[in-house]
Amino acid sequence: MLRKPAALAAALTLLSGAAGMPPALAADAAATPGDATAATRQANEAVLQQLPFNDRQDYEDAQRGWLGTLADSEIRNAQGRVVWNLSDYAFLRADAAPATVNPSLWRQAQLNLKHGLFRVTDRIYQVRGFDLSNMTLIEGDTGLILIDPLLTAETAHAALELYYQHRPRKPVVAVIYTHSHVDHFGGVKGVIREEDVKAGRVKVLAPEGFMEEAVSENIYAGNAMSRRAQYMYGALLPKGPTGQVDAGLGKTVSLGTVTLIAPTDLVRKSGETRTIDGVQIEFQMAPGTEAPAEMLMYFPQWKALCAAEDATHNLHNLYTIRGAQVRDANQWWRALDATLDRYGDRTEVLFAQHHWPKWGQQNIDAFLGRQRDAYKFIHDQSLRLANQGYTMTEIGERVKLPPALAGQWDLRDYYGTVNHNAKAVYQRYLGWYSGNPADLHPLPPEAAAKRYVQYMGGADKVLAQARESYAQGDYRWVAEVVKHVVFADPDNQAARKLEADALEQLGYQAESASWRSAYLMGARELRNGVQRLASTQSASPDMVQAMTDPMFLDYLAVRLNGERAAGRTLKINWVQPDTGKRYALTVENAVFRYKADQQHADAQATLTVPRAVLIGALLGQTTLREAVGAGRAKIEGDPAVLQAWMGMLDNFDPQFEIVAP
Incomplete structure (x- = not known):
């Protein structure tokens, strides 16, 4: 997260135990969770009578094609810190759910624990259980096409090395990002090198709008989103029957290094095709569904469909409680309906970037149809109630999936819930206000x-x-x-x-x-109290460097403290010597503005510095003084003006309070 120079590095690097604990935590570190009460035991026992626990098909599908996994389920970073560890979930081997876990969630947690390399069909493999998401590997004629290289570089590298333990060591010739969420691109530098992409040896494909959406989501509100994600995914909770057991979509999020390499090829419309290393791919665009920029893929050679994240083995989020723009249920069901029309009668295996595949045309058609109908039902019924005057909270309580959908394992509330998705529909159309003055x-x-x-x-x-x-x-x-x-x-x-x-x-x-x-x-x-332990910061240096100039300047505007800027007028010229770009920067009326291709005639200071060097100074990797001394930056006019501007930029606490003021 961008901060003032002295504090920037801490915000963008992984927090470590060395940062210590706040006094409240240190004084009460022995506080332990309680047991399930009688009311909770009764509620969880009732679930066993409500759902078809004797249906074991998902267990068979989740294990199908398994080739092997790591002997040691720990993955460490270059400094030796553990960024992924599945051994902590050994307690899930017990068949019966303990009283402290909903039995339905226990079932999903067991399924998500199945990890390793899996053969999906001819020349299509997946590494599952090495991060929140899956990495799919397509064997081309001479190399590998990777779909979605996980969340962090360390887990992505381990996933690729596991594949190489069981299959030929072919080079990676292409990476495809299905959509703009960080768990589907953040590990890219663990599987390819940026210099190979720049040299044209590796292609990187993504849907149109990918870079803007990927960066803006994780930067503009990234500090708040990262903190809230600690609550949503529970990565800092102890693993166990009274702690974190699963994330619904996968086990949890890895705690490694988030990276990004920009796409070299954008897919812009449905029906576009590419042939990469002998592999034919047909794309279906699905913007505004699970992500603002998203696409599905069909592989006609193997009658295989990659559903990206639009159809997984749970009800997904129309609103994610970590915080993000509300998703369009109307667009989502229409996209799945189009998927059925395009590929339903010619798909024999469906795989997604979370969970396990489905095989057989009839099974796949039924699955996609259920998913489509669930999002349409929530959308339509929420609006029906809204038009009768019900408020968001009331709608969340009233909307229930019909029995034909509610009894399906792949539509249970493991990740999204009917309750908060119904509220999301209300929010999308009517906003936060209930209508009651x-x-x-x-x-x-x-x-x-x-x-x-x-x-x-x-x-x-x-x-x-x-x-x-x-x-x-x-x-x-x-x-x-x-x-x-x-x-x-x-x-x-x-x-x-x-x-x-x-x-x-x-x-x-x-x-x-x-x-x-x-x-x-x-x-x-x-x-x-609030812990200060390891967590993944989505606004990593790669993410910040990937911003366009306007995005970078917009984010600096977000950080401007209006109270400290009030009554001040600053005029700064910024010149990028490497690109020739020029910006007139202004602080006035407690607002930070910029204009491209212009310069203030009466600038108080002119800063000549490449964008990468300025970002480095803002990240604490260097200082402007050091950059000037090294000949990488030049300041003309009053340096105090630059110092005053940077002093107006807020620090964001990555561990702010949530359950207390």
């Missing part, structure tokens, strides 16, 4: 919390009543009420403990891995 300008959480607690008779009275609700198993209400006590007085340990207990039971009951992790992370931080 009482909701138009509510007090912020801290101010409201103090008033709520005062109105309810004080913290002690609230906690006494909340404990009675907890004893009755009313955990949602306990969490909703007690959060006000925490926000009114974050040092109230009794309130923090009771809210944590309630969130924990909600996590134990959750079928959604995302919800489980969020509840358990909230409980953990209420008890222990």
Whole structure:
């Protein structure tokens, strides 16, 4: 994440244990999770009667074609730090789910634990379980075509090396990114070198709009998104029956190095084809579905369809709780309908970039049809209720998939949920406002919390009543009420403990891995404070360097602190000596603006520096003074103006508070 020079490096590198723990965590490091209550046990036992647990087809499909895996399931980075470890999930070998895990989620967690190299069909292989996503390997005539090289370079490299243990060591001739989410491109430098791409020895393909979407999503709101992702994926939670068991879409996110190499070829419309190293590929564009830039692929030589991330073995997200633009359910179902029309009668194997494949035309048609109908049902029913005056929260409670869809394993709430997807449809069309004027300008959480607690008779009275609700198993209400006590007085340990207990039971009951992790992370931080341990920063140096000039300058504008900039007017010229580009930069009215191909006649300072060097200075890899001394930058005019501008740029705390003010 971009920061002022002194702090930039820390924000963009992986946080390590050396950063230490905050006092609250150090003092209470022994706090442990509780057991399932009677209410939670009863809720989870009921799930066993509601779903067809005797259907074992997914277990067979998830194991089909397995060739082998790493002898040691640990993957480390160059410094020896563990970035991926599946041995922590050995507890999932137990057949029966413990009382602290929803049995349906336990089943999905077991399926996602099957890892290694798998043969999908002739010349198509996948490495699964080495990251949140899959890497697909297509054997060309002389080399390999890789689809989606995982989230981080370390896991991608390990996946390719595993393939080479079982198949010929052919060079990689092409990489294809199916879409603009970081777990589908971040490991690219673990499998190819940028110099080989620049020399034309390796092609990189992506859908139109890929770079803008990939970079903007992970930069503009990247700090908030990365922090919230810790809750969604639970990567910092202990692995175990009372902690993280799965992420629904895969095990969890790896903690390695996010990289990026720009595409050399963009696919722009459905029906386009490419022949790469003897492999014929037909593309179907699916923008605005699971990602703003996304495409599916058909391989006619093997009657194989890559569904990217538009059809996986769970209900997906129309809104992802880590935070992102709401996805278009209407566009999504239409894309899957088009997939069925285009490829349904000529597909014998379907694979995606998460989970396991499906084989057989009838099975595939039924699967795609269910997925299509689920997104259309949620879309249409949510709008039906909205047009009857129901609010977002009410719609989330009322929309339920019909039995024919709800009973299908591949539409369960492991990742997205019907509840928050229905709310996403409302948000997409109607926004955050319920229509009730009482909701138009509510007090912020801290101010409201103090008033709520005062109105309810004080913290002690609230906690006494909340404990009675907890004893009755009313955990949602306990969490909703007690959060006000925490926000009114974050040092109230009794309130923090009771809210944590309630969130924990909600996590134990959750079928959604995302919800489980969020509840358990909230409980953990209420008890222990905010951890400062390893996490992957999506706004890595590669991501920042990949920004266009306007994107880079737009992000600097996001970082401008309006209060510190108020009353100041700065005029700076920026000249890029390597490209000849010129920008007039202005701070005025507490806004940072820029104009390309212009220069201020009355500039207070002119900075002549390549963009890469300026980014390096902002990342803490160098300083402008060092760059000037080395002849890589030149400052004309008043250097204090540049210092004043950089002093207006905010620092973003990558570990900000979520469950407390």
